[in-house]
Amino acid sequence: MFRNQYDTDVTTWSPAGRLFQVEYAMEAVKQGSAAIGLRSKSHVVLACVNKSNSELSSHQKKIFKVDDHIGVAISGLTADGRVLSRYMRNECINYFYSYESQLPVGRLVVQLADKAQVCTQRSWKRPYGVGLLVGGLDESGAHLYYNCPSGNYFEYQAFAIGSRSQAAKTYLERKFETFMESSRENLIKDALFALRETLQGEKLTSSTCTIAVVGVGEAFHILDQETVQALINEFEIAGEEAPADEAAAPDQADDSESSATAADQVTPSDPDVAPMDM
């Protein structure tokens, strides 16, 4: 993307019908470290790569519990992500106070999307620079949504955002058809494999990643380090290849003709298509 005369203001359209500030905000999401989500009929797993400024500092918190039945993984400007998480927690608590019942994920996601949209239509505001993978349970089952700075939201079987997320998406596209019926353990295993793809050769250990689960009868919680390390060891994936699938041949070549429920990531250098028009 290049600087041009239509990108100073979020309320300025370009002649091609694009809002560049919003697109730049989506770039910020792509720069953040990877976050992945997958869901089955009864569970949602969120996983993310831990990024820290230096070896001396702790890593940034990227997964937030919003309520017992909802959690969110963020990528992009973590400060924006924190603020939005606080908003989501507030909405859940307020709903529970009035109705003594859990806020349906689908409704929370719409409220979040409407909040993001406002920032694309006020000259004194800027879009939130964070993408959110919202995973949760409600009456109609387990759901995974992606909320975008543009104010759009989509429901997914599995998705990945942030830097090097394409590698994870490729893995997920191969396997997503099995997720709906997957067991909790296999879902977590697939999350770890997908996460490993984004590390591009770096070792996958419990200190470089965070995993969180929510499911029927299981409140949203982040798995502790020992559990994660045990899972990694159990699956023996620290340095090994992902197992060959039953369906696809063990060729790691992209079998991604079957574009998943996941929206394709249009390469940013394409000047003709605005990424948010999906």
Added chain:
Amino acid sequence: MNSFDSNPATNSLISSEADSQRTLYPYVTGTSVVGIKYKDGILLAADMGGSYGSTLRYKSVERLKPVGKHSLIGASGEISDFQEIMRYLDDLILSDNMWDDGNSLGPKEVHNYLTRVMYNRRNKFNPLWNSLVLGGVKNGQKYLGTVSMIGVHYEDNHVATGFGNHLARPLLRDEWRENLTFEEGVILLEKCMRVLLYRDRSAVNKLQIAKITEEGVTISPPYSLKTFWNFSAFENPTHGAEGSW
């Protein structure tokens, strides 16, 4: 009801210019509502009387109403406040439907919402002068609860308002059981309503029974209970009462 005194001396502690807008005492009131859980859902019964003080003035007041797809509400107390509550509930259900997302408010959510409304009004010293019964079925789960004008709320297998608490609940405590059939439930409710008709002076002999199941709501057309007045004690009611005539 008269225990809530309208003595101006006590009112002045909390009075303001908007005093003329606060509910101080009820004018047109409905009497008891009785509700029970049965095999397929909930049954509610209420008569159709609207009393104006001691006058039985209005005799076709519908005190049982459906709320959304999954709930039924029955109200006793000030009828105009009940109409106001129905407006709130209609707005609530409308907003819920406008999401158009497959989720819907069940009886538990509506009951809790009403509790919040009633309690908040009570805190502002401007109550909605009602006792409400809220029943419904959602996803096979039966729910029956009640809220009073001061925000007291609870759920049970059988609930009642007003005189129903004193005359109907004892009968229900003895005779209610799990999984009553519809016919058994109606017989039980009619027994309660008959006792109320004999003993509650604000009761009128014209009632409706409402049923809610997973399939939906049915409110019966109005009908009357058979009564028997030929008890020998009624022939000479003051027989044996010293000093009476």
